[in-house]
Amino acid sequence: MRSPILQDKAAVVTGGSRGVGRAVALALGAEGAAVVVNGRESGPAQAVAEEIRAAGGRAIACSGSVAEFAFAGELIGACVSEYGMIHALVNCAGIAEPEGSSLFDLVDLAPEAWRAVIDVHLTGTFYTCRHAAARMAEAGGGAIVNTSSHAYTGRYGGSAYAAAKGGTNSLSFALAAELASQGVRVNAVCPGARTRLNEGPDHRARIEDLHARGLVDDATRAASLDPPPPEHVAPLYAFLLSDGARGISGRLFSAAGGYVGVHSPPGERLLAYRDTDSGPWPVAELAESVRAGLDEPRPAAPR
Numbered sequence: 672m673r674s675p676i677l678q679d680k681a682a683v684v685t686g687g688s689r690g691v692g693r694a695v696a697l698a699l700g701a702e703g704a705a706v707v708v709n710g711r712e713s714g715p716a717q718a719v720a721e722e723i724r725a726a727g728g729r730a731i732a733c734s735g736s737v738a739e740f741a742f743a744g745e746l747i748g749a750c751v752s753e754y755g756m757i758h759a760l761v762n763c764a765g766i767a768e769p770e771g772s773s774l775f776d777l778v779d780l781a782p783e784a785w786r787a788v789i790d791v792h793l794t795g796t797f798y799t800c801r802h803a804a805a806r807m808a809e810a811g812g813g814a815i816v817n818t819s820s821h822a823y824t825g826r827y828g829g830s831a832y833a834a835a836k837g838g839t840n841s842l843s844f845a846l847a848a849e850l851a852s853q854g855v856r857v858n859a860v861c862p863g864a865r866t867r868l869n870e871g872p873d874h875r876a877r878i879e880d881l882h883a884r885g886l887v888d889d890a891t892r893a894a895s896l897d898p899p900p901p902e903h904v905a906p907l908y909a910f911l912l913s914d915g916a917r918g919i920s921g922r923l924f925s926a927a928g929g930y931v932g933v934h935s936p937p938g939e940r941l942l943a944y945r946d947t948d949s950g951p952w953p954v955a956e957l958a959e960s961v962r963a964g965l966d967e968p969r970p971a972a973p974r
Contacts, residue, residue: 675703676913681754683707683746685737685764685799688715691818691862691901692763698905699912700728704759707750708732711764729754737764737795747802756810759912760803762796762817762839767832785831792835793842800846804855812854814912817843819859819923836861840923844937847921856920858911861934862904863927903928940964 682699686692688710696708700723708723708730710716716732723730733749735742750757766788796817807813822829823836840859847857904926910916911924923934943960945952 675701676915677759677909678703680704680758680912681707681750681756682759682761682912683709683750683757683799683803684761685709685746685795686818687761687763688712688719688732688734690763691904692761693719694901694905695761695763695908696730697723697726698902698909699759699761700730701726702909702913703728704912705729705754706731707746707753709737709746709764710734711736736791737762737799738790740798743795743798744802747799747806751806757803757806758810758813760799760813760815761908761912762799762815764791764795765818766791780830788831789835789838792832793838796839797842800842800857804846804850804853807855808850808853813856814916815843815846815855815857816908816911817857817859819843819861821861821863821925823861843923844921851920856911856916858916858920859923860904860907860911861923861925862901863925863930907931 677699680699680703682704684692684696684699684706687696687706687708692710696706696719700706706720706723706728708716708719710719710732711734713732713734716734720730720732731749731753733746735746737743737746747757747760800815800817803813803815807815817839819839820832820836822833823840825833825837843857843859846855850857907924907926911919922936925932925934942964943952943957945957
């Protein structure tokens with residue numbers, strides 16, 4: 672019989688009361704981890720913790736918003752107090768893209784709506800990482816998995832959500848580099864899964880609008896309107912937190928249904944070069960070189 676891959680690990684899952692976070696919390700519990708289930712509301716978080724315990728696992732609930740720095744510290748502290756250590760952190764807390772945040776309606780996006788999305792998705796992720804990384808480093812290591820989204824590419828409309836997820840990616844890459852010497856691994860996952868944030872008539876109307884405006888292609892429209900259950904993405908999170916993922920850090924993954932992919936690391940390619948002794952580029956020549964370079968066909972990533 673296979674041994675649970677997270678036996679004797681203690682983990683915190685933010686946003687663990689619903690959607691992807693709930694699926695991840697249940698998967699970690701099934702793999703032997705002792706789990707702290709976080710959610711903004713006490714009832715749903717307690718229900719997930721009870722579900723883990725009913726299956727023979729260990730779990731407690733800790734409700735509150737990770738967008739508050741003090742609470743993020745309390746959340747990590749609850750794991751250490753209850754289980755003696757924190758070995759793993761998963762950031763799944765999130766809120767929906769606010770109305771009026773598409774690129775065409777950006778002028779109508781209220782500053783407080785922008786801040787709400789950034790605070791939960793990006794700042795909240797930083798807060799929990801900041802508190803957990805110190806504990807992990809003291810103990811000689813740990814693993815963090817942050818939740819991103821394909822929205823970071825900016826191709827799916829919206830602004831606050833896209834910016835928050837792009838920031839989450841950069842934060843994850845930076846933390847992976849900074850914490851490598853401390854034995855702390857940091858990765859991010861773009862999950863494709865059915866949650867309360869992507870169901871209902873408002874979500875359908877939004878996707879149909881993006882499709883009509885050419886921001887979403889047919890395949891993405893179909894996947895967005897009928898995403899697979901979140902249980903399918905949870906195994907990737909569990910693996911990345913396990914000892915089997917040692918050496919894997921600073922990477923961005925995708926998971927949707929039975930599909931698992933990895934994004935190419937950020938980088939650049941040469942478009943034009945001119946020796947500095949020749950002086951600055953003449954604008955017309957630079958324009959020609961840049962346009963020619965941008966027009967070069969690029970191989971599409973398999974999917």
